[in-house]
Structure formats: structure tokens, C-alpha cells
Amino acid sequence: MHGRIILIALGILIVLSVIFNEFLVSFSLIEFFFGVIFLVCGITSFKKRNVGTLGSLIFGTILMIDTFQLFPTSLDFGQLFLLMIASYIIDAGFSGLFHIRKPHIRINKSIISENLPPKFTGNTLELTTDVDWSSLTIDSYKIDSPVKVKAVIDNDIYSFKKEYDSSKVNIFNKLKVSNVKIPERAKITVYLNENTYYNYHADLNVCTAFFDLRRIKTREVRIKSTGSNITLIPSQNDNTSIDLNSEVSSINIKLPEDVSLVLNHIGDLNFKNFGRMYQREDGTYVTDNFSEAFYTCYLNISSEISRLNIEFI
Structure with missing residues (x-):
């Protein structure tokens, strides 16, 4: 100028x-x-x-x-x-x-830390996370409430919202339609109480997710994934049923030695590291530790152009 x-x-x-x-x-x-x-x-x-x-x-x-x-x-x-x-x-x-340089441009970020729900009744919580372009972690922690949410969100890019009552918690982090920037991934961590039972539903859109459920009592887990990378460790405290609808995603199941896996799948799925599993007459796959394991993870996958990796830890 x-x-x-x-x-x-x-x-x-x-x-x-x-x-x-x-x-x-x-x-x-x-x-x-x-x-x-x-x-x-x-x-x-x-x-x-x-x-x-x-x-x-x-x-x-x-x-x-x-x-x-x-x-x-x-x-x-x-x-x-x-x-x-x-x-x-x-x-x-x-x-x-x-070292003269341009001043730092301030980003409109929110740092969220909250215990939910304020008043919890019963022993089972319905938990939902519906997130876009985020790094999502589910882990256990010694907390008094059923859920503790920690998040770092850019308010110019995302619309973050939470809903709850005495028996459910819903967490949403959606990209704004008006956003024209290439977004930095939001970072969301959800800590769960080891003494509470959970029914968990995750909707992931182009996310990186790490679900460590080893110390969590999960009765039912439902995951819908599009273009995401998921790492999941099943519970060592309860039998778990996981329904996973996957489109163009990478799924990595890490099994503790005392947890067996029963796998049933339909659709296009590429297997990797499948050596410790065998196929039964009904078409399901079972890990070789099925008879000795304390708990079992029942994994039902419906997939399109996805990859599954199974390994023991």
C-alpha cells in the first residue's frame, strides 16, 4: 500500500x-x-x-x-x-x-472443565459424544461425579454444547457452517467414574479417538465413525457389547490378556494382525484366550472401506 x-x-x-x-x-x-x-x-x-x-x-x-x-x-x-x-x-x-516479529494474533479459545451431571440418580448413566474434527479421549479417573469434561475449543471454529439431566450427559462439538478456516483439532477429554455403569454412544466425524475402557463398567457401546482413527481398549471390569458402524475409518482394538474378543462383521473390512483369532461355524471370529478370559468383548462391525487391527497388550 x-x-x-x-x-x-x-x-x-x-x-x-x-x-x-x-x-x-x-x-x-x-x-x-x-x-x-x-x-x-x-x-x-x-x-x-x-x-x-x-x-x-x-x-x-x-x-x-x-x-x-x-x-x-x-x-x-x-x-x-x-x-x-x-x-x-x-x-x-x-x-x-x-528478533522483531509480528504480534501474536489472539485466538478466541475456551478452556472447559466441568463435572456432570450436578445431581446423579441411579447407577447407570447414558453418555453421548457427537463431535467433528476433534481429538477425543475417554478414560477413567477418581472423580465424585459420573463425568468430568475437559476441553480446549476455538469458539470461532466450533459450536460446543452440553446437555444433561439426572441420568444422562450429551456432549456436542460441531464445526460451524460459516467457518472458512482450516480448523485446528479441538481437544476433548472425558473422564468417567469407575463405580458407575455406562451406556455410551459416540458419533465421530473425521476425529482421532482413544477409548480406554479398562477400568470402566460399560454395558453397551455404540460408535458411528466417518473418516476417523479409533483406538479402543475394552473393559476389564465387565462384559462389553460394542456396535461399530464404520465408514472409511481405521479401528485398532487393543485387548488385555484377560479379555477375549468375539467378532462379527458385515461389509468391506480389511483385517490386520489377525493371527490369534479363529473362525467358528457361525462365521464369527474368536480370540484364542476365549475359554480362560475373565471378561469378553462382543464386537459387531458394519463397515465400508475400513481397516481393523487387533493386538494384545
């Missing part, structure tokens, strides 16, 4: 010098004019701390001093050109010493 203003002003001066036969335009006037331009450009940009602002201030000051003949001798065009180069060299040196 400043460069365009200088070009327009220079063009006007040239037109005036031709029309008025240099009556209005002398070298001193041009020097004064550009001295003002460089000073104004330097001062208006100084608060932004951009590289080049100090050079503009130095050279503008030199032009003003020479205009009023405060130097011992008057400077010619070649000397002024060299002084302009020197001004910006000095600016570059100071920029390197003091």
Missing part, C-alpha cells in the same frame, strides 16, 4: 514538473516530499514491528535533515541512494539482534 502511494505521488510530481516547467518542482521539494512519505510510512507501521519500519524512519530523517541543509554539505542523488541502502541494512541488523 505504501509503495503504491509513493508511485502515485511521484507520478503527480513528474506531471507538475512538465506542465509548470519545474516552477513548482525542485530537487529540494522532491526530497522534502519523500522525506515526509518515508517518515509517515515508518511511523504508521512501527507499532506492527515489521521489518523495514526502522529503515524508513532513518532514511526519512536523513531526507528531512538534508532538505533543511543541516548537514555540513548538501547531498547529491548518488549519496542519498547509498544512505537509503545503509538505512535498510541497519534495520535488518537490528531486526536480527532483537
